[in-house]
Amino acid sequence: MEHVSLPALSRVAICGGTHGNELSGVWIVREMQKQQVEKVGSISITTVMSNPRAVEACKRYMETDLNRCFTDAILSAPVTDVTPYEVRRAHELNAQLGPKGSQEAMDLVCDLHNTTANMGLCVIFTTFNWISLHIYKYLKRITSAPVRLIHVDVPLSDAHSLDSLGKNNLSFEVGPQPNGVVRADIYNLMKEALDHLVDWVQEFNSGITFEGGEVEAYVFEKSIDYPRDPDTNELTAIIHPQLQDKDFILLKPGDPIFLSFSGETVKYEGKELYPFFVNECAYYEKHIAFHLAQKTILTIPSVSVEND
Amino acid sequence: MSSHNTVSFSEARRVAVFGGTHGNEMSGVTLVNLWVKNGAEIQRKGVETKPFITNPKAVEKCSRYVDTDLNRAFTPENLSAPGGDDLPYEVQRAQEINRLFGPKGSPEAYDVIFDLHNTTSNMGCTLILESSKDHFNLQMMNYIKKAIAPASCPVLLNEHPLLKYSTSRSVAKHPVGLEVGPQPQGVLRSNIFEAMRVILKHALDFIELFNEGMEFPPCTVDVFRVSERVDYPRDANGNIIAMVHPNLQDCDWEPLNPGDPMFQTFDGKTIHYEGAGTVYPTFINEAAYYEKQQAFVTTRRETLVASAIRKA
Numbered sequence: 001m002e003h004v005s006l007p008a009l010s011r012v013a014i015c016g017g018t019h020g021n022e023l024s025g026v027w028i029v030r031e032m033q034k035q036q037v038e039k040v041g042s043i044s045i046t047t048v049m050s051n052p053r054a055v056e057a058c059k060r061y062m063e064t065d066l067n068r069c070f071t072d073a074i075l076s077a078p079v080t081d082v083t084p085y086e087v088r089r090a091h092e093l094n095a096q097l098g099p100k101g102s103q104e105a106m107d108l109v110c111d112l113h114n115t116t117a118n119m120g121l122c123v124i125f126t127t128f129n130w131i132s133l134h135i136y137k138y139l140k141r142i143t144s145a146p147v148r149l150i151h152v153d154v155p156l157s158d159a160h161s162l163d164s165l166g167k168n169n170l171s172f173e174v175g176p177q178p179n180g181v182v183r184a185d186i187y188n189l190m191k192e193a194l195d196h197l198v199d200w201v202q203e204f205n206s207g208i209t210f211e212g213g214e215v216e217a218y219v220f221e222k223s224i225d226y227p228r229d230p231d232t233n234e235l236t237a238i239i240h241p242q243l244q245d246k247d248f249i250l251l252k253p254g255d256p257i258f259l260s261f262s263g264e265t266v267k268y269e270g271k272e273l274y275p276f277f278v279n280e281c282a283y284y285e286k287h288i289a290f291h292l293a294q295k296t297i298l299t300i301p302s303v304s305v306e307n308d
Numbered sequence: 309m310s311s312h313n314t315v316s317f318s319e320a321r322r323v324a325v326f327g328g329t330h331g332n333e334m335s336g337v338t339l340v341n342l343w344v345k346n347g348a349e350i351q352r353k354g355v356e357t358k359p360f361i362t363n364p365k366a367v368e369k370c371s372r373y374v375d376t377d378l379n380r381a382f383t384p385e386n387l388s389a390p391g392g393d394d395l396p397y398e399v400q401r402a403q404e405i406n407r408l409f410g411p412k413g414s415p416e417a418y419d420v421i422f423d424l425h426n427t428t429s430n431m432g433c434t435l436i437l438e439s440s441k442d443h444f445n446l447q448m449m450n451y452i453k454k455a456i457a458p459a460s461c462p463v464l465l466n467e468h469p470l471l472k473y474s475t476s477r478s479v480a481k482h483p484v485g486l487e488v489g490p491q492p493q494g495v496l497r498s499n500i501f502e503a504m505r506v507i508l509k510h511a512l513d514f515i516e517l518f519n520e521g522m523e524f525p526p527c528t529v530d531v532f533r534v535s536e537r538v539d540y541p542r543d544a545n546g547n548i549i550a551m552v553h554p555n556l557q558d559c560d561w562e563p564l565n566p567g568d569p570m571f572q573t574f575d576g577k578t579i580h581y582e583g584a585g586t587v588y589p590t591f592i593n594e595a596a597y598y599e600k601q602q603a604f605v606t607t608r609r610e611t612l613v614a615s616a617i618r619k620a
Contacts, residue, residue, distance in 0.1 A: 027551075027574055030574075031574040031575065178428040178490075178491075178495075178595055179492060179494065179595065180595035183551070183593065184551040184552060185554045185557065187574075239496075239497075241499055244498060259498050261342055279495055279497070281493070282494075
């Protein structure tokens with residue numbers, strides 16, 4: 001694969017509290033703001049508390065999920081008196097960090113999230129970009145937890161997450177951590193990942209060439225809901241103990257996935273895939289018990305900063 | 309230990325199982341909803357066992373509470389407060405629950421109330437006792453511990469004059485708290501769900517045996533007595549400046565010695581425990597307690613003696 005030269009990443013945004021009860025990002029951003037972290041070497045860093053009202057209330061969101069508000073359709077619709085708080089906030093963030101898809105947008109947006117699922121450290125990206133893939137490759141040096149790459153393959157216009165505002169985008173998803181709790185081990189892991197990200201960007205900007213190669217990625221394929229009562233919509237079964245905490249362990253047809261309240265096992269039917277976001281708290285209302293992904297190998301080119 | 313003093317109690321005929329006292333503690337919510345539909349599993353001969361969702365609005369919102377914490381609301385002031393619909397939702401609920409299952413402190417009150425809770429702390433299956441002199445409850449807890457051995461079931465005794473709080477279950481003559489974790493709020497974990505179900509099964513078996521006339525000989529029960537609430541370190545503006553240290557995280561019921569790491573600041577420094585002696589912390593990093601200024605609570609180990617009991 002041919003070498004790729006890319007523009008310097010001089011403007012980087014670090015966002016926390018996109019979901020107000022995912023506390024690692026909240027406290028990392030608070031600490032960075034307290035330390036007045038604005039410039040690191042060649043990088044100008046903008047720290048953002050994305051959803052301050054939800055952070056104050058320690059809730060995922062006030063009216064609607066902020067991390068679903070960044071599609072082109074929502075960002076281009078006019079704001080009125082009845083626009084939900086999070087949609088207004090999305091417009092504000094688009095003005096501050098974007099506009100999405102434009103030359104003025106941040107070079108890199110990194111959004112910090114937690115999950116109740118046993119996912120270790122995941123780097124999630126939507127729009128394909130070599131920068132995020134190289135950052136993931138660099139993060140593989142972390143030994144304190146598994147580090148994985150998830151690709152949610154949608155066109156930029158449909159990308160709904162906050163990080164899609166940046167020219168290069170990625171989210172860190174770290175778990176397991178309950179909502180409303182800050183665990184030191186999870187905080188330290190996310191901080192380590194962020195420190196490595198900043199190191200990588202500095203090295204990249206300084207002219208270092210990063211070798212290409214192959215990286216493994218999990219590509220989102222579909223979601224499975226809980227078994228529900230057809231009349232009341234209430235759950236009739238929960239994640240089976242043999243699937244609980246087994247994110248990224250291959251699921252095969254016949255494997256147990258749910259245990260009903262009356263003790264019956266529901267088995268998986270379908271092709272072999274990798275489960276993730278298993279028993280994520282926020283997904284009960286989205287009718288998702290877990291996601292399923294294909295594992296794929298991506299080839300990435302060597303990259304370096306383009307000379308002006 | 310005197311074996312001559314057998315304490316008599318009337319049969320425990322009226323038993324309630326509360327779920328959803330905190331609307332986002334899902335094991336109890338789910339179990340009680342199941343049993344409201346089909347209560348066969350919790351029925352025992354001679355016992356009327358009533359499953360009951362104590363805070364339905366909080367359950368609907370999947371939040372701990374609506375206006376105020378129901379599990380702190382059963383104070384004498386609240387229970388007698390006038391004001392009807394103007395009162396905070398949970399105070400109205402407390403008065404309603406006191407009418408249905410109390411009145412608290414009266415002979416008409418329910419015999420036993422089990423209150424089902426979850427915690428984000430690594431407390432396993434904890435039984436919460438409100439009085440060291442409740443021989444009926446002590447015998448029940450002894451029975452449960454033996455039934456689930458070698459698995460363990462710590463008993464937390466909260467009799468501290470300042471730290472004790474007015475719980476939903478305190479309406480009954482014999483209040484029993486079941487606190488099972490770790491489980492995130494809003495999440496249902498199968499292992500936690502089943503553990504709670506098993507504990508309650510043994511508790512109800514005990515009541516059935518007692519009502520049938522079985523005499524329970526004197527016994528001792530090891531408990532952890534609540535000693536002190538420890539808050540997070542805060543700055544001059546009251547903002548939290550440190551997290552539970554990785555060495556203390558998940559170590560509920562394990563000894564914390566003077567000099568052991570206790571907190572880690574957000575910029576990486578360690579703060580050590582500087583108490584006078586060894587304590588046994590619990591409720592370590594419970595999500596709901598950040599707003600109650602509690603990182604964990606310390607306990608001291610004690611052995612209580614329970615008299616023999618039989619039905620009157």
